[in-house]
Amino acid sequence: MNLKTPRYVWVPLIIALVTIPAGFFYVNWSKSGDGAGLYSRDWSPEPVFAYWNPKDFYQSVDTVVGEFSGEQCLDCHRGVTPGIVNDWEKSRHSQASKKVYCNDCHGSNHEQLHMPTPDVCSNCHATQHKQFVDEKRFGFPSHALAMERALDAKHFVDKPKAEVTACLQCHSVATKCDSCHTRHKFSAAEARRPEACITCHSGPPHPDDETYFNSKHGQIYLAEGKTWDWSKPLKKGNYPAPTCAYCHMDEGKHQVANKSIWKFGIKQINPLTSGNEVKRKQWIKLCTDCHDADWSAVRLKEMDSERKTAWNKLYEAEEILKSLRSDNLLHPSAKHRPPYPMDSPDDLIQYEHIGFFEGQASAFYNVSAIERDYFEMWYFDNLSAYKGAAHGDRSFIKKGHDAMDKSLDKIKQKAEKLRVFGEKEKNNKQRKTPEELWLNGEYTEYNRQHN
Amino acid sequence: MHGCTIKKLVCILFLCIVTEGVFSAEEPPSSTIVLENPACIECHEKQNRVIVNEWRVSAHAITNPVVNCVSCHGRLHKNLASNARQNESCISCHGSEKDPVIHSYSSSKHGILMRLEENSYNWSKSFRLANYRSPGCGYCHMHQNNHNVSTTVRHDLMSDLETESVQDKTRAVCQDCHSPRYITHLFSNNEAMLEVGRKKVREADHFIEQAAKEFSDNELTYVKKQLKIMQQHLKNVYLGGGHQSPDYQWWHGQPALDGDLLRIKDRLGELHRTKQ
Numbered sequence: 140m141n142l143k144t145p146r147y148v149w150v151p152l153i154i155a156l157v158t159i160p161a162g163f164f165y166v167n168w169s170k171s172g173d174g175a176g177l178y179s180r181d182w183s184p185e186p187v188f189a190y191w192n193p194k195d196f197y198q199s200v201d202t203v204v205g206e207f208s209g210e211q212c213l214d215c216h217r218g219v220t221p222g223i224v225n226d227w228e229k230s231r232h233s234q235a236s237k238k239v240y241c242n243d244c245h246g247s248n249h250e251q252l253h254m255p256t257p258d259v260c261s262n263c264h265a266t267q268h269k270q271f272v273d274e275k276r277f278g279f280p281s282h283a284l285a286m287e288r289a290l291d292a293k294h295f296v297d298k299p300k301a302e303v304t305a306c307l308q309c310h311s312v313a314t315k316c317d318s319c320h321t322r323h324k325f326s327a328a329e330a331r332r333p334e335a336c337i338t339c340h341s342g343p344p345h346p347d348d349e350t351y352f353n354s355k356h357g358q359i360y361l362a363e364g365k366t367w368d369w370s371k372p373l374k375k376g377n378y379p380a381p382t383c384a385y386c387h388m389d390e391g392k393h394q395v396a397n398k399s400i401w402k403f404g405i406k407q408i409n410p411l412t413s414g415n416e417v418k419r420k421q422w423i424k425l426c427t428d429c430h431d432a433d434w435s436a437v438r439l440k441e442m443d444s445e446r447k448t449a450w451n452k453l454y455e456a457e458e459i460l461k462s463l464r465s466d467n468l469l470h471p472s473a474k475h476r477p478p479y480p481m482d483s484p485d486d487l488i489q490y491e492h493i494g495f496f497e498g499q500a501s502a503f504y505n506v507s508a509i510e511r512d513y514f515e516m517w518y519f520d521n522l523s524a525y526k527g528a529a530h531g532d533r534s535f536i537k538k539g540h541d542a543m544d545k546s547l548d549k550i551k552q553k554a555e556k557l558r559v560f561g562e563k564e565k566n567n568k569q570r571k572t573p574e575e576l577w578l579n580g581e582y583t584e585y586n587r588q589h590n
Numbered sequence: 591m592h593g594c595t596i597k598k599l600v601c602i603l604f605l606c607i608v609t610e611g612v613f614s615a616e617e618p619p620s621s622t623i624v625l626e627n628p629a630c631i632e633c634h635e636k637q638n639r640v641i642v643n644e645w646r647v648s649a650h651a652i653t654n655p656v657v658n659c660v661s662c663h664g665r666l667h668k669n670l671a672s673n674a675r676q677n678e679s680c681i682s683c684h685g686s687e688k689d690p691v692i693h694s695y696s697s698s699k700h701g702i703l704m705r706l707e708e709n710s711y712n713w714s715k716s717f718r719l720a721n722y723r724s725p726g727c728g729y730c731h732m733h734q735n736n737h738n739v740s741t742t743v744r745h746d747l748m749s750d751l752e753t754e755s756v757q758d759k760t761r762a763v764c765q766d767c768h769s770p771r772y773i774t775h776l777f778s779n780n781e782a783m784l785e786v787g788r789k790k791v792r793e794a795d796h797f798i799e800q801a802a803k804e805f806s807d808n809e810l811t812y813v814k815k816q817l818k819i820m821q822q823h824l825k826n827v828y829l830g831g832g833h834q835s836p837d838y839q840w841w842h843g844q845p846a847l848d849g850d851l852l853r854i855k856d857r858l859g860e861l862h863r864t865k866q
Binding site: 185186187189190200202220221222223225226229298299301302303304305306308309321324329332334335337338339341342343344348365470471503504505506507508511515556560564567573576577580581582583585 | 771783790848863
């Protein structure tokens with residue numbers, strides 16, 4: 140390099156040369172702990188995690204010694220675990236001209252058995268696996284990134300591990316193929332049924348099951364679905380009404396995030412970006428398997444408008460909370476309660492995390508009641524409305540928006556109360572700190588010591 | 591018409607008692623005779639005493655009204671076992687589709703597979719050796735025909751006294767399909783998960799007890815109501831673990847308990863602030 144090169148070139152260059160590898164090494168180091176993910180050094184897994192995240196945690200045991208052929212595995216397991224052998228016998232693996240035996244996926248050495256990951260399935264199902272992995276480029280929320288999403292969630296890291304096992308049970312959709320194609324039958328037809336999705340896609344934040352089954356599409360499925368030929372691919376003309384997979388995995392493509400515009404309703408997005416216009420066209424093309432294109436475009440516009448209304452309500456609540464935070468009226472404030480997950484009580488700046496970009500997703504415990512009200516408004520009421528709009532279930536749009544209105548009222552009343560208390564305590568020049576109640580207690584103390 | 595039916599029933603019952611000798615013979619009663627519970631018991635005590643005795647100590651026999659043979663098997667001596675084995679015979683008493691006891695199962699992978707495949711199952715097979723691809727209510731709670739449905743359920747969630755016996759009974763069921771190591775890890779995780787839930791309930795209970803020294807029952811109405819809701823959310827954690835529904839372990843369980851706990855603390859804090 141020419142020594143006469145001006146300082147504004149070589150100084151940033153040296154800084155970049157130092158910080159980029161240092162950052163790289165830091166991330167690698169932070170991922171090399173007992174746990175997994177960005178905070179792997181902060182937690183240790185429960186033994187059962189091995190079954191949902193085998194790549195990171197599964198270890199074989201030496202209870203049985205020896206190398207076995209497929210037929211030998213079957214002979215023994217017919218007695219030991221007959222259910223899985225029965226299942227395999229019904230599967231295409233057992234009926235193929237060249238059978239796919241137990242040891243083809245689990246290995247032959249019983250002391251070094253492994254729990255099959257998507258990589259193992261990709262040995263034969265390369266196309267599906269490639270599509271699945273490629274989904275990562277569409278970002279959260281997605282199936283392919285689901286495990287990372289769970290492991291890097293601050294509440295997952297912070298809470299006792301036995302408490303958060305359920306997270307991995309659903310987020311393992313990224314690390315095992317049998318979330319949808321249940322073992323050991325691994326049926327494509329089964330995974331095409333809407334029921335295959337609803338063990339995870341149900342409950343307050345994502346009532347996909349209820350909203351779909353309530354919709355006309357779902358009603359047709361419920362009335363007729365049992366008579367449809369589920370061995371057919373998810374293509375135009377093969378099904379009288381769409382199912383989860385027909386729309387979200389059209390033509391059997393193993394991606395669900397590729398057409399995602401509104402991102403589950405968890406954050407406000409600009410629906411009119413060029414990227415989203417492309418996705419909108421993809422949706423309209425799909426809807427035209429049955430519907431008129433213009434009609435479909437109007438339905439999607441309705442969703443834009445429903446989202447706008449929802450976010451106006453959410454931002455109104457968020458503003459109330461942020462104004463209470465500025466006036467130091469949240470009770471207990473961040474200083475007088477257990478810290479937000481992965482914050483430390485020794486941090487110089489302690490603050491209440493409000494809104495999506497401050498980490499709302501983990502702000503459902505160790506918070507004051509009004510913040511929890513907002514969490515529920517955002518994560519339960521709002522997402523119910525969104526799912527209703529997305530799946531064509533008007534009852535859930537109404538239910539969700541009514542619940543948001545109610546939550547907003549509750550938040551306003553509570554804010555008023557907090558202001559009155561604040562005023563009273565300011566005048567009396569006394570403010571009883573609430574630590575005794577909020578920092579102590581059997582679970583609160585246990586949580587502080589165990590993650 | 592109605593009176594006539596009752597008369598018929600009384601006659602049949604009388605006949606059943608009088609013809610006890612006929613029923614105790616090798617031949618089963620005709621499939622057209624309408625049966626009542628005493629007749630079933632009378633005959634089956636001789637045929638297979640074990641299941642009758644199992645039923646006698648189960649929750650079914652001591653509840654009011656008693657859940658007896660005909661409650662599940664029907665009144666006609668026809669397809670007796672295969673009718674009673676299907677989930678419907680349990681669900682009709684154990685709540686609606688949205689009841690946590692039912693919903694935690696029906697939304698689990700076991701429940702989903704059952705929903706998709708039940709018509710293809712051979713319900714004349716007994717509940718053993720993975721005769722069914724996915725377990726229904728009876729496969730787990732009446733495994734190997736055990737007519738004491740209470741051995742695989744817990745009655746007091748706040749105590750761990752029943753843990754071992756319930757786990758032992760359930761292990762025998764799970765291992766028809768799952769590996770012993772998986773079962774061990776899953777059970778211990780379920781137990782630890784339930785204990786975390788109990789800690790939350792006990793924490794709330796402790797602060798409410800403390801507050802009872804300072805505040806009236808009236809002032810504590812809300813927190814006491816919330817404590818009762820916690821018991822249901824704790825039950826959801828238990829059901830979510832037992833029926834393997836992630837949603838019940840989590841959204842209907844642990845974070846719901848977190849919300850209950852902080853709302854109880856918030857109300858107690860308010861009472862203190864109002865008082866000062």
